[in-house]
Amino acid sequence: MKSKSILAGWLVDGSGEPARKNVLLTINSGVITHIENALPEKIHQPDLTDFSHCSLLPGLIDAHIHLFMSGTEDMDTRTRQLTLRFEDTLDGMEERLDDLVSCGVVGCRDGGDRHAYTMQYKRDHLDQNVFPLQLKVAGAAWHQHGRYGKMIGKSPGTSEKLSQSICRQTRGIDHIKIVNSGLNSLVRFGKETPPQFDVLELREAVTVGMRFGCKTMVHANGKKPVEIALKAGCHSIEHGFFMGEENLKRMADKQIFWVPTAVTMKAYRDAFELRIKNLRSQGHSEDPSMLRMHEMVQGASRNLEHQLEQIYRAKDLGVPIALGTDAGSIGVHHGRSLKEEIRLFITAGFSVPGAIQCATLNNARLLNLDGYGVIAEGAPATFIAVTGAPQDLPENLGSLTSLYIKGKEFHKNK
Ligand SMILES: [Zn+2]
Structure with missing residues (x-):
């Protein structure tokens, strides 16, 4: 040739x-x-x-997306997207793949959806000639019964351990996704939610994953949930808001990846700001609901600021940092949010080539994408x-x- x-x-x-x-x-x-x-x-x-x-x-890589949801801020559309049948999600998923490829994304790691539609799409429909993108899938994420995570996953059977449930459902997946905390509060700064699993349960789950050649990504915010995930030997911490210095040092020590998804907070802030602006233009008065929205804007801004400080510190300590957006969250759009996250990394103290490295080489390592x-x-x-x-x-x-x-x-x- x-x-x-x-x-x-x-x-x-x-x-x-x-x-x-x-x-x-x-x-x-x-x-x-x-x-x-x-x-x-x-x-x-x-x-x-x-x-x-x-x-x-x-080619860029996004280490954390959800293909089954769009980044729309419209709550009715979001609710509808959660209840679609598989056949009805196809157009949306392909639109989002198109958005990703148009932004130069050649690899993605999906963080899960309740019915494992993304895995099914990859298995039965993904055409590399149309979407030349390496899609790594988790199937459904795992969460504790009654705790946060229903939207993106399921909980282990009542008489089963987490590792046993995982063990039965590894077909077609590339990695395991486990949820080990709740969401961040936009009202109470740094409020920590309790962990969902203990070290032993998580360690067994990670071990089972490894047996099937799967790394484990763990959604965790706050000190205790992150500490448990790290002690269990997980391969990456997703979000990691308010995880604190000790956990950053543990990650540097064990060379465990962190995927900060800072853009999610920027997106919350922007979405609430836009809502306030629209309400004002419609002549809406400054009532308690509007005040609450102002609080959310401030809360999201503070969380974002704190996360950027953690990124700066992590870089200094030598934590391996991967770059993911959580595309599919409110206001986090597939493809273009990657640019936003790169910009936030630069704001946090990364050089341009350093931020690009996180979105390329580091992500390729985390996703096992050889040659990428x-x-x-x-x-x-x-x-x-x-x-x-x-x-x-x-x-x-x-x-x-x-x-x-x-x-x-x-x-x-x-
Ligand atoms: Zn996610």
């Missing part, structure tokens, strides 16, 4: 290293065989693809070209010029 040359204005290779300017990539049989400085005598080849006005980045997340000699040529220089990131992530999958340019509807 003939080799291809690609001229890149800038290269952000996913390793976290500073961007390189004017780089020439040679691709052979879908693999990058050579990366070199683009000397003037080399850039006049007839087969050259010119991305000199672009930055090249590895990096632009390097010997790696598959899977990358995106984005108009502009690295200093225009992440804003320019919306203006994708091109997506390459294993050396082939991807065109929609082909």
Whole structure:
């Protein structure tokens, strides 16, 4: 097969290293065989693809999505989405896959849905030629009976241990998702909910998962729920709001991934702000319900601020950080929320290449996506070209010029 040359204005290779300017990539049989400085005598080849006005980045990965729900703020639509039959979720799921691919996302890890529709979709419908995306699925997430998590999962049978229920239902899944706390309060700052499982139950669950080649992702907010998940040997902490310094140190120590999903709080804040604005424009008075919404805006802002401080501290301590959005939550839209989360990482103290590394190489490691997340000699040529220089990131992530999958340019509807 003939080799291809690609001229890149800038290269952000996913390793976290500073961007390189004017780089020439040679691709052979879908693999990058050579990366070199683009000397003037080399850039006049007839087969050259010119991305000199672009930055090249590895294809992006979102380490935490829910494909079965959209990010809509409309509560009626959200309620309806929860009760759809499988056949009726297909269009929505494909719309969201399309949004993801359009934003340069080539890999995703799903955090579960009650009826395991995303797993069923992956098994029976996902066409890589239409959506060139690696979708990793959890099936239904696991939560304690009577506790938070019903929307995205189920609880173990009454006479069964968590690990026994998991053991019976590993078919078709790529990882295990367990919920070990409640949600964050938008009213009471840092309010902790009790853990859902103890260390022993969780450890047995993680061990069973490993037997089936599955890592375990644990939804946990607050000190105790996170501590238990870490002691049980989980592979990643999802959200981790208010987990505290000791847990961050444990994660750095054991090199356990953290997926902060900070954008969820920004989305809450923005959604309530918009609601207030709309009510005001309709002549609504400042009644108690409006006051409560103001409280929510402030609560979400404070939670976001605290999470950004934790991200800054985690980076300093050497915690491996992966980047996920929780797309499907209120106001967290598939694809474009990834840009928002990258921006929040930069606000928290990451460099542009550092934040991109979290959304590419780190995520590829967490998701076991070999060859993904990096632009390097010997790696598959899977990358995106984005108009502009690295200093225009992440804003320019919306203006994708091109997506390459294993050396082939991807065109929609082909
Ligand atoms: Zn989630």
